[in-house]
Amino acid sequence: MNKAREKLPIQGKGQEDLLELLKEAQNRSGYLSEKTIVKIAKSLDIPISDVYGVATFYSFLSTKPQGKNIIRVCKSLPCFLKNSETIIKSVEEELGIKPGETTPDGKFAFQLTNCIGACDKAPAMLINNDVYTDLTPRKISQILKTCE
Amino acid sequence: MPEKKVVLRNCGVIDPKRITTYLARDGFKALKKALSEMTPEQVIEEIKASGLRGRGGGGFLCGLKWELARKSKGDEKYIIANADEGEVGTFKDRHILENDPFTLIEAMAIAGYAIGAKSGYIYLRAEYHYLLDSLKKAIGQAKKKGLLDFDIDIREGAGAYVCGEETALMESIEGKRGEIRYRPPFPPSRGLWEKPTIINNVETLMNIPRIILNGANWFNQIGTEESKGTKVFSVSGDVKRPGVYELVLGSRLKELVEDLALAEKVKMVQVGGATGRILPYDMIDTPLSFETILGSGAVIVLDKSRDVIDVVYKTLEFLAEESCGKCAPCREGTEVMIEILERFSKGEGLESDLRILPELSNVMMLSSLCGLGQAAPYPVIDSLQYFRSAYENRIREKGGVMI
Numbered sequence: 001m002n003k004a005r006e007k008l009p010i011q012g013k014g015q016e017d018l019l020e021l022l023k024e025a026q027n028r029s030g031y032l033s034e035k036t037i038v039k040i041a042k043s044l045d046i047p048i049s050d051v052y053g054v055a056t057f058y059s060f061l062s063t064k065p066q067g068k069n070i071i072r073v074c075k076s077l078p079c080f081l082k083n084s085e086t087i088i089k090s091v092e093e094e095l096g097i098k099p100g101e102t103t104p105d106g107k108f109a110f111q112l113t114n115c116i117g118a119c120d121k122a123p124a125m126l127i128n129n130d131v132y133t134d135l136t137p138r139k140i141s142q143i144l145k146t147c148e
Numbered sequence: 149m150p151e152k153k154v155v156l157r158n159c160g161v162i163d164p165k166r167i168t169t170y171l172a173r174d175g176f177k178a179l180k181k182a183l184s185e186m187t188p189e190q191v192i193e194e195i196k197a198s199g200l201r202g203r204g205g206g207g208f209l210c211g212l213k214w215e216l217a218r219k220s221k222g223d224e225k226y227i228i229a230n231a232d233e234g235e236v237g238t239f240k241d242r243h244i245l246e247n248d249p250f251t252l253i254e255a256m257a258i259a260g261y262a263i264g265a266k267s268g269y270i271y272l273r274a275e276y277h278y279l280l281d282s283l284k285k286a287i288g289q290a291k292k293k294g295l296l297d298f299d300i301d302i303r304e305g306a307g308a309y310v311c312g313e314e315t316a317l318m319e320s321i322e323g324k325r326g327e328i329r330y331r332p333p334f335p336p337s338r339g340l341w342e343k344p345t346i347i348n349n350v351e352t353l354m355n356i357p358r359i360i361l362n363g364a365n366w367f368n369q370i371g372t373e374e375s376k377g378t379k380v381f382s383v384s385g386d387v388k389r390p391g392v393y394e395l396v397l398g399s400r401l402k403e404l405v406e407d408l409a410l411a412e413k414v415k416m417v418q419v420g421g422a423t424g425r426i427l428p429y430d431m432i433d434t435p436l437s438f439e440t441i442l443g444s445g446a447v448i449v450l451d452k453s454r455d456v457i458d459v460v461y462k463t464l465e466f467l468a469e470e471s472c473g474k475c476a477p478c479r480e481g482t483e484v485m486i487e488i489l490e491r492f493s494k495g496e497g498l499e500s501d502l503r504i505l506p507e508l509s510n511v512m513m514l515s516s517l518c519g520l521g522q523a524a525p526y527p528v529i530d531s532l533q534y535f536r537s538a539y540e541n542r543i544r545e546k547g548g549v550m551i
Contacts, residue, residue, distance in 0.1 A: 018323035019306060050324075057325040057472075058306030060274045076236045077418070077462045078384035078448055114309060114466055115421075116275040117239040119384035119448075120391045129277040 014044050022055055031062045059113065067102040067109030069147045072126040075112040078119035087123045088112065090137035094144050108147070151408070152370065154378045155354040156394045159247035164282060167289040170250040176295045178357035179254050182261055186360075191262040192218055195356065197364035199376035204230055204312070204349030205420065205444045205519070213346055216336035217263040220344035227259045227268030228340065228347040232317060234273060234309035235421035236466060237446035240380040241350040243392045245272075245279050248354075249286035255353035257298040258360060263346055267299035271317050274305045309470035313518050314347040316472060327474045328518040351380055351445075371397035375437035379445050385418075386451040387411040395436065402432040405449055413452045416534070421446035422463045423523035426456070426530040456535040457542065460527045461489040467524045478521025481512040485528060497543045505532060 018040070025036045032055045041048040055061050073079075073088055092098060095108050102109045118124035121133030132143055153159075162169040170176075182191050196211030217225060229252060233241040244252070256268050272280060283302055290296040308326045310316045315329035318340045339345025355377055359367045370377050375397035381404055384390045388410035395404060401419070405411045414429045419436070420443020427434060427441070434440055450459060468482035485508065488501045509525030516522045532539060 015323040016321075019303075019320065020323075023304070023306065053325050054323065057327075058274075058308050060305075060307035076466060077422075077459065078237050080462055081385045081448070081450070081454070113275075113307070114470065115234065115236040115238075117233050117242045117273075119237050119239055119382065122384060122390075126275065131275075131278060 015046055015050070018044060018046070018051065018054055019058075022051075022061055026061060030068070031065045033063075037063070065102070065106075068107050069127055070109045070111065072111050072113035072116070073099075074114070074116050074118070074122070074124050076115035076119075078115070079122040079124060082122035084123040086137060087125070087135045087140060090140045091144075094141055108144075150396060150399075151394060152378050152396050153394055154358055154367075154370070155244065155351055155380050156248075156392070157358070158251060159243065162248060162250070164247055164249055165285065167250060167286070167293060167295075170248075174357075174361060175250055176254055176290075178360035179257050179261075179295070182258050182360055188218060188262045188264065191258065191360065194364050195262070195359060198355075198359045198367040199364075199371075199374075200352065200355055200359065200367065201375070201438060202349055203351035203355075203379065203445070205235065205423070205442075207438045207442070210348065210352055213336055213348075214259065214262050216334070217265075217344045217346045220337045222344050223264075224341075224343045225263055225265035226340045226343060226345040227256050227263070227265050228314075228317065228321070228345060229256055229268065229270045229353055230312060230314065230317060230347050230349050231276065232271050232273045232305050232312040233276070233350070233444075234312045234470075235423070235444040235446055236463070237382060237384050237418070237421045237448040238444045239382045239384075240392050240445060242276060242279070243382075244350055244354060244380070245276070245283060249283050250290065251354050251357055252350055253287055253290050253296065253300060255356035256300060257296055258356050259346060259348065259353065260298045263344070265298075265346070267301070269321060269340075270300060270302045271311070271321060272302055272304050273311075274307050277304065280304065308472075309466075310472040310518075310520055313520065315518070317347060318345065325472070327472045330517065372435070372437050372439065374439050375442075379436065379442065381436070381445045381447050383409040383447045383449065385447075385449040386414070386454070387449050397442075398435045398437045400432075401427070401434050401436055401447075404436065404447060405432065409447075409449065411449045411451070414449060415452045415454055416450050416456065416459075418448040418450070418459065418463075418527070419446070420444055421448070422466050423519060423526060426459070426527055426534065428534040456531050456538045457489065457493050460531045461486070461493050463527045464489055464524070467520065471520060471524075475515070475517040475521060477512045477514075478516040478518075478524060481508055481516075481521065482524050484508060485525070489528075491544075492539055492542045495542045495544065497539060499543055502532070502539060502543075 041051040099112045123135045124133045200210040201207045311320045311326040316326040320326040335345045380394045419441045424443040464485045471478045473479045
């Protein structure tokens with residue numbers, strides 16, 4: 001990031017790195033704690049409220065602790081037409097949690113997400129950064145077993 | 149009109165990991181031609197003459213946008229490739245980035261030369277993080293070969309549909325909440341960090357090298373009066389062969405949906421995703437063009453087993469969630485629409501709802517700040533026009549659900 005700034009000298013920086021810093025912090029500790037948010041605000045010299053505002057705007061950022069593996073099943077129309085509801089149900093059954101919840105052991109967080117651009121291979125989901133397509137309940141069971 | 153590969157000409161032909169395979173297909177010849185044989189103004193004239201329009205859904209004339217940025221004063225200017233493909237049912241840019249990252253890179257460098265920018269960004273949606281590595285490698289290979297005197301950085305989103313809107317996208321690159329900016333000023337005069345900026349959809353840029361090499365006249369002969377070139381469509385839903393298809397603009401919806409994607413018993417088609425239009429089957433002969441319907445090129449096919457209220461409800465639920473919340477007509481309007489649609493989906497619609505929905509739609513279309521709020525009512529308006537009985541059959545006073 002610093003390299004990018006050297007290359008592109010611009011005014012109004014400061015906040016430029018915020019989104020990247022938040023993502024890095026979340027990658028390290030799984031979520032953005034109050035402490036982290038305050039620390040980042042101070043380091044960039046911008047108001048805490050601005051940092052909190054950004055942290056809560058984007059759906060891939062979280063201010064609450066999340067599971068180690070984040071499952072995001074697509075709930076948008078093309079996946080819905082290919083029975084994404086069955087997929088949602090089988091994740092629920094496999095993990096014993098509902099969308100929006102995290103397993104007690106902290107291994108999985110289960111979320112529903114909007115279109116992930118894999119509609120030609122619907123139903124689809126993301127686990128962390130990887131995309132899984134043409135899902136069936138059987139596949140769900142297999143995929144979840146391979147997660148560490 | 150037939151399938152024709154302009155944008156996708158290298159997809160499946162070259163190895164996206166090896167730049168030599170791209171070079172063997174005229175790769176970087178257009179950039180070389182622009183730099184050595186054309187002035188920036190001539191490049192812009194060529195793009196203007198080609199009639200190329202934005203492929204992300206807006207349809208603005210690409211050359212005109214470039215010209216505005218060229219004429220804007222300032223030594224710091226930016227090119228942004230919009231790879232925040234969030235429109236529901238759209239996956240063409242994913243396909244392009246997976247298969248031919250090089251053309252995009254070359255096009256960005258040409259655009260940079262044309263408007264006088266030395267650097268640019270690819271704004272990649274977080275959901276496509278798995279494409280980041282190969283994109284970086286493609287840029288690295290071009291740099292290493294000394295083909296690219298133009299800096300390209302990749303910025304990733306963090307899960308927000310609205311960031312595909314150009315002003316929200318710039319806010320996001322600046323590290324802020326992805327909220328819409330008031331316009332004017334428009335990005336070509338004051339964009340990223342207040343500097344003149346061009347934001348082009350990935351697919352729009354993919355056309356540039358071919359236009360430079362083959363000339364505006366060649367491009368101009370493809371398509372219709374107002375819609376030149378081809379369009380890459382993403383077809384999903386109730387079809388046997390979902391996928392990406394590139395057709396000459398002006399081709400009929402029927403060719404795409406029935407002949408190519410092999411749909412049967414079609415009831416309706418949603419063209420352009422969540423902010424697109426819903427067409428009933430008897431309009432299947434509609435040509436796909438800027439003059440008629442197009443949007444991002446998302447084509448979601450629904451067969452006779454589907455319920456239109458479900459489709460509209462799902463669509464509005466998406467838009468309400470993704471509204472950035474800056475302007476009231478969109479933020480509140482989408483929520484109220486959901487409330488009403490939920491009543492209909494339970495068979496508890498009210499007579500008055502049928503009056504309120506068009507009224508609310510008008511307010512949202514007139515007064516929302518960006519395309520999200522302005523187009524959010526389309527599915528409601530279209531379904532009321534073509535499938536009114538679906539609503540009427542679910543009015544509580546009339547006895548509720550009748551399926």
